[in-house]
Amino acid sequence: MTKRTLFAGLLATGGVLVAGLAQAQDIINDELVINGDLNIVTQAPAADHLDYMSVVRSGWTFRSTETQAMQMDDFDNPGMLGVESAMSDFTTAMGADGESCASCHDGPESLSNVRATYPQWDEEHGEVQTVEMQVNECITERMGAEPWGYNSTEMINMSGLISWAGRGEIVDIAIDGPAQETWQMGKDLYYTRTGQLELSCANCHEDNYDNYIRADHLSMGMLTGFPTYRLKDARLVSVHSRFRGCIRDTRAETYAVGSPEFVALELYVMSRGNGLSVEGPAVRN
Amino acid sequence: MADNVRPRVRVPDSAAAGEVVSIKTLISHPMESGQRRDGDGNTIPRSIINRFVAAYNGETIIDVTMEPAISTNPYFEFQALIPESGTMTFTWYDDDGSVYEDAKDIAVG
Structure with missing residues (x-):
């Protein structure tokens, strides 16, 4: 040359x-303002436990203008179809006692603090619970009905309704006390390289956010917008499905949806978003 | 028959005489193409919405023939000139003979 x-x-x-x-x-x-009146925090100072980052950003800030616009108006957000479907499940009686979600929790608004604080330690069961585990606890123990599949459409939609109810709330995940052990396990998983490509979560989402991996614009891998309507799947996608997809892409055998490993990873990754707003159901590529 | 079919439309409540307004419509529907097979290899029968019509005070604004390649939950956005107060009607025709309707009033002045 x-x-x-x-x-x-x-x-x-x-x-x-x-x-x-x-x-x-x-x-x-x-700025992300939904329906012209709901302000969403998409950028915040990083939580103290994050050693290598000073600012955290919502996945929304990494998307194209067109995708961003879809999330700014509920009519254009296809994830809202799942939320509407869950709204009717919310008031549908299940199980022997004829109870519905609404029997205890008047409306979804009463659950507005849930998404921002889950996964969290459950004293009764002695484990960290995700929103999905909590929903199934209500279904089996309070309503006496058959549990939903962890990754079933009903469950993802209900999780979407709970995110929607908590939209705008600031994420505040407790990582100390009894949850600390699970959190540490999640953190270890986050920094563990997996698969033939030997990639950890951190390699893409901490070391290389804002860079491109082939045609994909890497985000910080925040969970604040989950469940997320993915345009490529044309449906709402759960946190654990996303984890599974990422780990599969490293060419590794993945953990199962709902497994203790993924629960721990969800606790850790959600805590990385402390300070950002809940914004699910979000719209992403 | 398709379950949970629900139309939704967004139309401004009011407009100036002669104003061109934007209208958004969406109907939740699986739009099964008739090309797919189930786990046993049997064809899943076609079940789509095959026609969509919007009209204002009885006058047709848009009349669409819809084909199997249109994706789930069909969404239409279009514009219409509003000469006077009236009612905009929306009609979707399903393969199974069902007809789904919605209507919105627009005030001029």
Whole structure:
């Protein structure tokens, strides 16, 4: 290669980099306001337990303008179809006693603090529980009905309704006390390389957010928008499905949906989003 | 027959005479194409919404023939000129003969 072509090549690369930075900056400056009146915190100072990051950003800030717009209006957000479907399940009686969710929890609004504080330690069961585990506890122990599948459509929709009810609440996951052991296990998983590609969660979502992995714009891997309507799947996707997809992409055998490993990982990753707003059901690629 | 079919529309409550307004409609529907097979290899019968009509005070604004390649939960966004107060009606026709309807009033002035 002659000196001249080398120089031209460098210039071209420099141009792309500058353009990339400018674009990212524009996106960060956008504000997420849903339906014109619900302000969502999409950028916040990182929690104290995050050693390598100073700021955390919602996955919304990494998406294209068109995808962002879909989330700014509930009519355009296809995830709301799942929420509506769960709304009717919420008032449908299940089990022998003819009780529904609404028998105890008047309306979904009364559950507005749930998404922002789960997964959390459950004293009665002596374990960390996710929203899905809590829903199934209500269904089996309070209503006396058959549990829903952890990743069933009903469950994902109900999880979507609970996220929707808590939209705008600031995520505040307790990581100390009895939950600490599970949290540490989740943190270890986060930094453990898996699969033939030997990638950990941190390799993409901590070391390389805002960079591209092939055509994908890597986000910080926040869970605040889950369950998320993924355009490529055309349906709501649960946290554990997303975990499974990521680990599969490292060419590893994945943990099962609802497994203790994924519960621990969910606790840890959710706690990385402390300070951001709940914004589910979000719209993502 | 398709379950949980529910139409929803967004139309402004009011408009100036002669104003062009944006209308959004969406109907939840599986839009089964008739091309897919179930686990046993049997064809899943086609079940789609095959026609959508919007009208204002009886005058047709848009009349769409819909085909099997249209995805789940069909969404339409279009514009209409509003000359006077009236009612906009929306009608979806299902393969199974069901007809789903919705209507919204727009006030001019």
